[in-house]
Amino acid sequence: MIYKYTVKNNTYNFESLRELMAKASPHRSGDVLAGVAAKTYEERIAAQIVLADVPLKQFLIEHLIDYEKDEVTRLIIDTHHKERFEKVSSFTVGDLRDWLLSEEIAGTDIADLSPGLTPEMVAAVSKLMRNQELIAVAKKCEVVSRFRNTLGLKGCFSTRLQPNHPTDDIKGIAASILDGLMYGSGDAVIGINPASDSPSRVRQLLEVLDMFIQKYEIPTQTCVLCHVTTTMEIIEAKAPVDLNFQSIAGTEAANKSFGIDLKLLDEALEATRSLKRGTVGDNVMYFETGQGSCFSAGAHHDLDQQTCEVRAYAVARRYSPLLVNTVVGFIGPEYLYDGKQIIRAALEDHFCGKLMGLPMGVDICYTNHAEADQDDMDNLLTLLGVAGCNYIMGVPGADDIMLNYQSTSFHDALYVRQVLGLKPAPEFEKWLLNFGIMDEQGKISNAQSAHLLESLNHL
CATH class of the missing domain: 3.20.20.70 (Aldolase class I)
Structure with missing residues (x-):
C-alpha cells in the first residue's frame, strides 16, 4: 500500500507501512546509517501526519516482516488478543495517542488493553508523542x-x-x-x-x-x-x-x-x-x-x-x-x-x-x-x-x-x-x-x- 501526503504542491510518497514507520521515527544516527531515515525534517513531519491517520487494524493486515519468514512476526500475530483489541479496533494511531493521554484513562485501563496491542502499534504511537507525553503515559503504568x-x-x-x-x-x-x-x-x-x-x-x-x-x-x-x-x-x-x-x-x-x-x-x-x-x-x-x-x-x-x-x-x-x-x-x-x-x-x-x-x-x-x-x-x-x-x-x-x-x-x-x-x-x-x-x-x-x-x- 502506498501512503501519500501533499502540501504546497509537494507530494511525499511512502511505498509501504515499513517505510512510513521509518520515516516518521525521530532522527537518530542508526536509521541514517541504515538508509531508512527521513531525508529532511519536512519529510519526517509528513510521515508523522500520515501515520497518525493509519488505522490500527492496518498493522494486522500489513506485516512489516513477512509472517512466513520470521518467527517473531508469527509470535506477534498468533498471540494477538483480539477481544482486548476490540475496544480500540476503530482507532487510528492518532486516536490511540489521544486515548492514552486522556485523564480518564488509568494504568489499569492500559494494562487491560496491553495484550491487544502489537509492538508495531505501540512503536507507531510513540513516534507521534513528545518526550513529556511518553513520560506521562508511562507514569500511569504499574508493572509488577x-x-x-x-x-x-x-x-x-x-x-x-x-x-x-x-x-x-x-x-x-x-x-x-x-x-x-x-x-x-x-x-x-x-x-x-x-x-x-x-x-x-x-x-x-x-x-x-x-x-x-x-x-x-x-x-x-x-x-x-x-x-x-x-x-x-x-x-x-x-x-x-x-x-x-x-x-x-x-x-x-x-x-x-x-x-x-x-x-x-x-x-x-x-x-x-x-x-x-x-x-x-x-x-x-x-x-x-x-x-x-x-x-x-x-x-x-x-x-x-x-x-x-x-x-x-x-x-x-x-x-x-x-x-x-x-x-x-x-x-x-x-x-x-x-x-x-x-x-x-x-x-x-x-x-x-x-x-x-x-x-x-x-x-x-x-x-x-x-x-x-x-x-x-x-x-x-x-x-x-x-x-x-x-x-x-x-x-x-x-x-x-x-x-x-x-x-x-x-x-x-x-x-x-x-x-x-x-x-x-x-x-x-x-x-x-x-x-x-x-x-x-x-x-x-x-x-x-x-x-x-x-x-x-x-x-
Missing part, C-alpha cells in the same frame, strides 16, 4: 514482577547492583557488592557480567553470590549474565540459578545471531522455573535489549531501529520476565549519536515496554566516544524516575571497568529516591532497616558495614 521480592510497585525505585570485574576477581566483585549494599542498591538483582562464559566460572560466581545472600537472608535475586545455554548447562548440574539471562532482539535473524530462538527460550524458562527458588513469585527470566542490535546484525529487514526494538518486547512478553532493560546507549554513537538521541530513545523504550506490559528498567549509559556526558545521564535519570521506571543500574562510580562504558552509580539511585520520595522494593527496604543500613527516612548509615565486610573477606 516477583521472585524473592516485589518489583515495580508505585512509589518504588530499584537497582541492579552490577559488580563487574575485568578478571572476575572474587575480592574485587565482593568489594563492589559491599559498596552497593551500603548504599541500598541491589533489590532488582545482584547481576554480574562475567569476563568468561565458561560454565565452571559462572557456577563459581553464582555459588559465591548465593552463599552471601543466604547467610544474611537478603531478599533479592542473583544472576550471572552468561549465554542462556551456559545457564541451562549449569542448571542440569544443580547450580544455584535464580534468573536466566539472555539478550534478545526483534527479528528471528537477529536472535539467531545471538544463538537463540523461541524454542530455546521456552526450554530455558521451563528449566529455570523447575528449580523453584523464588519465595514470592516465579518470574525467572531477565532480558536485555537495545536499539540498533538488529541493524548491527544485518537483520533489520529495512525497519527502523526503534520498531525493531519494540518487537523484541513481544519476545520478552512471552516469558513473563522479572526484569527487562534497554541498555540504551551501549551500542555506540553509530546508532544513538548524542545525549539528545539517547534520552529520546530511552523514554521511547520505557514507554513502549510499559505499554507492552513489561517490567522495564533502563541502563542509562553511553560509550566514551559518544557525544554525551554524565550531565545528559543525570537529565535522563531524573526523567525516568518521574516516568516510573522500575529499575536502573548501580555501578561503582558509574564506570564499568569490565565493559568499558559509563552508566549510573549507587549515589545516583539514592539521588532519585531522595528527590522524588521513592523507596526500594518493600522486602529489601525492610532488610535495609533491620540491618541498620537505612533509617526510616531513607537515609544511609554505615553501622553494619564491618559485619558485611568480614563476611565478604571470607568468600
Whole structure:
C-alpha cells in the first residue's frame, strides 16, 4: 500500500507501512546509517501526519516482516488478543495517542488493553508523542514482577547492583557488592557480567553470590549474565540459578545471531522455573535489549531501529520476565549519536515496554566516544524516575571497568529516591532497616558495614 501526503504542491510518497514507520521515527544516527531515515525534517513531519491517520487494524493486515519468514512476526500475530483489541479496533494511531493521554484513562485501563496491542502499534504511537507525553503515559503504568521480592510497585525505585570485574576477581566483585549494599542498591538483582562464559566460572560466581545472600537472608535475586545455554548447562548440574539471562532482539535473524530462538527460550524458562527458588513469585527470566542490535546484525529487514526494538518486547512478553532493560546507549554513537538521541530513545523504550506490559528498567549509559556526558545521564535519570521506571543500574562510580562504558552509580539511585520520595522494593527496604543500613527516612548509615565486610573477606 502506498501512503501519500501533499502540501504546497509537494507530494511525499511512502511505498509501504515499513517505510512510513521509518520515516516518521525521530532522527537518530542508526536509521541514517541504515538508509531508512527521513531525508529532511519536512519529510519526517509528513510521515508523522500520515501515520497518525493509519488505522490500527492496518498493522494486522500489513506485516512489516513477512509472517512466513520470521518467527517473531508469527509470535506477534498468533498471540494477538483480539477481544482486548476490540475496544480500540476503530482507532487510528492518532486516536490511540489521544486515548492514552486522556485523564480518564488509568494504568489499569492500559494494562487491560496491553495484550491487544502489537509492538508495531505501540512503536507507531510513540513516534507521534513528545518526550513529556511518553513520560506521562508511562507514569500511569504499574508493572509488577516477583521472585524473592516485589518489583515495580508505585512509589518504588530499584537497582541492579552490577559488580563487574575485568578478571572476575572474587575480592574485587565482593568489594563492589559491599559498596552497593551500603548504599541500598541491589533489590532488582545482584547481576554480574562475567569476563568468561565458561560454565565452571559462572557456577563459581553464582555459588559465591548465593552463599552471601543466604547467610544474611537478603531478599533479592542473583544472576550471572552468561549465554542462556551456559545457564541451562549449569542448571542440569544443580547450580544455584535464580534468573536466566539472555539478550534478545526483534527479528528471528537477529536472535539467531545471538544463538537463540523461541524454542530455546521456552526450554530455558521451563528449566529455570523447575528449580523453584523464588519465595514470592516465579518470574525467572531477565532480558536485555537495545536499539540498533538488529541493524548491527544485518537483520533489520529495512525497519527502523526503534520498531525493531519494540518487537523484541513481544519476545520478552512471552516469558513473563522479572526484569527487562534497554541498555540504551551501549551500542555506540553509530546508532544513538548524542545525549539528545539517547534520552529520546530511552523514554521511547520505557514507554513502549510499559505499554507492552513489561517490567522495564533502563541502563542509562553511553560509550566514551559518544557525544554525551554524565550531565545528559543525570537529565535522563531524573526523567525516568518521574516516568516510573522500575529499575536502573548501580555501578561503582558509574564506570564499568569490565565493559568499558559509563552508566549510573549507587549515589545516583539514592539521588532519585531522595528527590522524588521513592523507596526500594518493600522486602529489601525492610532488610535495609533491620540491618541498620537505612533509617526510616531513607537515609544511609554505615553501622553494619564491618559485619558485611568480614563476611565478604571470607568468600
